[in-house]
Amino acid sequence: MLFCVHHLIVVAYPCSKSSNQMQTSVSTSASLSLPLPPHSFPPIPNTFPLSNFKPLSLSSQQQKEPLPSPSTPPHTKPPHPNDPSSLIQLHFKRGNVDLARQVFEESPRRSVSAWNAMISGLAHNGFPREALEYVRLMLEEGKRPNWITMMVILPICAKLRTLKQGKEVHAYALKRRFLPHVTMVSSLMVMYSKCGVIGYSIRLFDGMEKKNVILWTAMIDSCVENGFLNEALAVMRSMQLTRQRADTVTLTRMLCVCGELRRVKLGKEVHGQVLKLGFASVHYVAAELINMYGACGVFDNAKLVFGAVPDKGSMTWTALIRAYGYKEWYREAIDLFDLMMSNGCSPNTFTFEAVLSICDRAGFVEDAFRFFDLMSTYEIEASKEHCTFMVQLLTRYGKLDEAQRFLEMSPSL
Structure with a gap:
């Protein structure tokens, strides 16, 4: 049985957000402008309404070759023996971004694999916008992005909420017959939901005749990402009915x-x-x-x-x-943290976020300082959340000078 989530979500549960919001067209969504050439990927027109959106249908394009299997990624050629992509990947894994860039720029043979290695490496090392810039340079050099390139770009678009570029990738995937494919469809769903366009996620999901656990999870994530928690429960129930x-x-x-x-x-x-x-x-x-x-x-x-x-x-x-x-039970929580460390378990950034939140609520100023200083022992860099809890706590207790110090540590506050 094919469950139409588009109708399920609107009808099954009342929600704080209206059904009209869930069906909002992409034409009403703002997109960020990043340095991709205007004709790099064929864009989806902004006037393209959701009611006519059939991203998995290629009936308008007469193709001589069969569509790729939804469960098997399109074939990609193995890299040339002298291709620098492996060395680039190695440098990125070690965090040597400059060395990876040097190997790439000095290479006389920059294949699609090498470009993919650069784009992926930059994204995974905290340079997503630079990664999109390399997509532009790749296109200027006349290289055609392949299936792997698409799978690298989509998470970047999702992270940066760049709807315009995400739509272009979607259109390019259709043109190159990369759809339908479960992994790419789920990545597109995640991208659209991150950009606040859950209607496209629903259409993509409904357009897949055979749904596996990856697609069901992507649909649940899309609902959660946009605050439709009751609707996420409805999707879960539908998944259970399919015996997936x-x-x-x-x-x-x-x-x-x-x-x-x-x-x-x-x-x-x-x-x-x-x-x-x-x-x-x-x-x-x-x-x-x-x-x-x-x-x-x-x-x-x-x-x-x-x-x-x-x-x-x-x-x-x-x-x-x-x-x-x-x-x-705030004091018991602090004691549990100490017991955790005495048992030889190292806290992570989320552990410190939890205990600092408790210190903030309970007013444990001295414990908060102790935990914050302890983070450096475990080589954990203070995040915006860590600093926020410290600022809130210190401000409440009139320690404004010290609160200012934590404000300066976190420029994003």
């Missing part, structure tokens, strides 16, 4: 939604699926179970899940610290 087996990623998304909506009954059902499928010992699944029970106020269940994890990592410890915070 959920994986660990899908289950954690379900648990996250149950926690946000305080739906403990449904959360327990998902917990049953976790146990049935044997995922209870997976760290991030166990952590999300603890988060869900903590958010729903069922602390005993949160502790039971924590106790059942044989090899506890920072994710599970952090989740239980948050659960203590939900119960307003």
Whole structure:
């Protein structure tokens, strides 16, 4: 049975956002201008309404070759033996961005693989806008982006919320017959949802006759990203009716939604699926179970899940610290953090975010300073969230000079 999420989402549950918002055309969405040439990819016209949007249909283009299989990526040629892409990738993996760029620029033979290595490497090393600039340079050099290029560019467009470039990639994928393909469709769905155009995500999802767990998860993520949590539950129910087996990623998304909506009954059902499928010992699944029970106020269940994890990592410890915070057991949460470290488990950036949040709520100024200073021991760079908690706490207690210091540490505040 084919479930039409487009109708399901509008009808199944009341929502704080109107159905008109969910069906908003891309023509009403703002797009950012990045340095891509105007005719690099064939753009989708801004007047193209959602009611006529059929991204998986190529009936208007007469193609002699068959479409690629939805489960198998299009064939790409292996790189030439003298191709520099492997060396470029190696430098990027080691964080040597300048060396990677030098190898690329000094290479007399810059293949599509080499360009892909540069674009991907820049994106993964924190230079997404520079990565898009290399797409422009690639096109200027006359190189044609392949399927791998598309899969590299789409997450960049999603991260930067660059709807215009995302639409161009979508149109190019249609022209090159890269669709339908599950991985690319899910990436497009994520990109559109990140840009606030969930209507396109719904159309892409409905256009796929055979839906696997990747597509269902992408549809759930699209709803969550745009604040449609009740609708995300409706998608989950539809997925269950198809007897599609959920994986660990899908289950954690379900648990996250149950926690946000305080739906403990449904959360327990998902917990049953976790146990049935044997995922209870997976760290991030166990952590999300603890988060869900903590958010729903069922602390005993949160502790039971924590106790059942044989090899506890920072994710599970952090989740239980948050659960203590939900119960307003602030001193116990701080003691749990200390117990975590005494057991040899290293806290991560999210652990420090959790304990600093608790210090902020409880007014533990000295503990907050201790934790903030401790981050450098674990080579964790202070984030905007860390600094925000410190500023809020110090301002509340009249320590304005010290609060100003943390403001200066985080320019984005």
